[in-house]
Amino acid sequence: MAVYTDVAADELADFLKQYDLGELLSYKGIAEGVENTNFLLHTSQGGKQASFILTLYEKRVAKNDLPFFLALMTHLAEHGINCPLPVKGRDGEALRELSGRPAAIITFLEGMWPRKPNVTHCAGVGAALAKMHLAGANFAVRRANALSVSGWRPLFDAASHRADEVQPGLRTFLAAELDHLSSGIWPTDLPEGVIHADLFNDNVFFLGDQLSGIIDFTFACNDMLAYDVAICLNAWCFEPDHSFNVTKARAFLNAYGRLRKLSEAEEAALPLLARGAAIRFLLTRLVDWLNVPPGALVKPKDPLEYVRKLRFHQSVRSVRDYGLMPSGLVA
Ligand SMILES: Nc1ncnc2c1ncn2[C@@H]1O[C@H](COP(=O)(O)OP(=O)(O)OP(=O)(O)O)[C@@H](O)[C@H]1O
Numbered sequence: 001m002a003v004y005t006d007v008a009a010d011e012l013a014d015f016l017k018q019y020d021l022g023e024l025l026s027y028k029g030i031a032e033g034v035e036n037t038n039f040l041l042h043t044s045q046g047g048k049q050a051s052f053i054l055t056l057y058e059k060r061v062a063k064n065d066l067p068f069f070l071a072l073m074t075h076l077a078e079h080g081i082n083c084p085l086p087v088k089g090r091d092g093e094a095l096r097e098l099s100g101r102p103a104a105i106i107t108f109l110e111g112m113w114p115r116k117p118n119v120t121h122c123a124g125v126g127a128a129l130a131k132m133h134l135a136g137a138n139f140a141v142r143r144a145n146a147l148s149v150s151g152w153r154p155l156f157d158a159a160s161h162r163a164d165e166v167q168p169g170l171r172t173f174l175a176a177e178l179d180h181l182s183s184g185i186w187p188t189d190l191p192e193g194v195i196h197a198d199l200f201n202d203n204v205f206f207l208g209d210q211l212s213g214i215i216d217f218t219f220a221c222n223d224m225l226a227y228d229v230a231i232c233l234n235a236w237c238f239e240p241d242h243s244f245n246v247t248k249a250r251a252f253l254n255a256y257g258r259l260r261k262l263s264e265a266e267e268a269a270l271p272l273l274a275r276g277a278a279i280r281f282l283l284t285r286l287v288d289w290l291n292v293p294p295g296a297l298v299k300p301k302d303p304l305e306y307v308r309k310l311r312f313h314q315s316v317r318s319v320r321d322y323g324l325m326p327s328g329l330v331a
């Protein structure tokens with residue numbers, strides 16, 4: 001996360017009076033991330049210290065969607081997924097307002113996100129993603145994916161006139177890819193469920209090589225489960241020089257498939273879904289790159305990383321290129 005909205009100490013102390021979290025010892029803004037404002041809080045109660053995360057929801061989050069995210073975290077935690085839990089105030093409410101923004105406190109998760117993901121991390125993520133998909137199966141609340149195909153064109157329109165400032169030719173490249181993906185080829189009949197939709201390495205915590213939990217459900221929604229797999233292929237299976245690491249992909253896909261087997265149709269759609277996932281993050285990054293709010297504590301993420309990833313997916317012919325032997329074929 002980042003810090004877009006400042007919170008004064010007395011304002012926060014007043015805010016915390018609505019909770020049973022004890023006395024505020026300290027708080028600080030978290031510079032990581034790009035979407036929302038986050039603070040790490042330390043409180044003390046009866047001589048015991050505790051840590052929490054306070055989130056102020058910013059630009060891309062619709063207020064009406066917040067109950068979905070908070071209920072989802074509770075549901076997943078109740079179904080064996082280690083994720084933060086929303087903290088309720090004395091009035092039983094987890095969602096309220098602070099500094100003019102919707103705000104919630106969530107529990108602190110131990111662990112570190114991996115700066116240099118290895119094959120073991122990728123396998124851990126595959127298993128965690130499959131567990132999350134299975135755990136979300138009976139979650140009754142629904143939220144459409146605002147950042148699927150129909151959400152990409154408005155992002156393009158907002159940024160395309162300046163795209164060539166970031167890389168010459170980028171506008172034409174994006175326009176052609178968008179036309180292709182919105183030409184009626186996007187799958188509509190693959191298995192759906194609750195997806196995380198942003199399971200990047202900074203949203204997955206590990207203790208050593210052991211996955212300890214997942215965070216940041218502010219893009220979670222109902223969509224194709226295989227689309228979440230495609231997002232992770234983008235986020236976890238490329239090297240810092242943006243070359244694709246098929247060993248990581250194989251480890252990730254095999255670990256996922258051991259818990260939730262991809263159907264033949266899902267496997268066949270994976271290259272297309274990976275292209276869609278790449279353009280989704282390319283576009284949000286491009287918009288953010290060109291629109292850093294003055295004074296915000298945030299480091300925008302590089303959109304061009306996703307141009308290279310997208311070019312790779314454009315060259316993929318089947319899941320074999322992702323390290324998987326297609327179902328139905330004998331190895
Ligand atoms: N429940 C938590 N427990 C511990 N640390 C947390 C927790 N939630 C957030 N953090 C810390 O805050 C950072 C940013 O959080 P988060 O990824 O939710 O922000 P964001 O702005 O939504 O980021 P992104 O750019 O990934 O969308 C995390 O990388 C982590 O260091």
Ligand SMILES: N[C@@H](CCO)C(=O)O
Binds near residue numbers: 200285
């Ligand atoms: N995980 C995203 C940021 C949040 O949407 C990215 O790396 O672009």
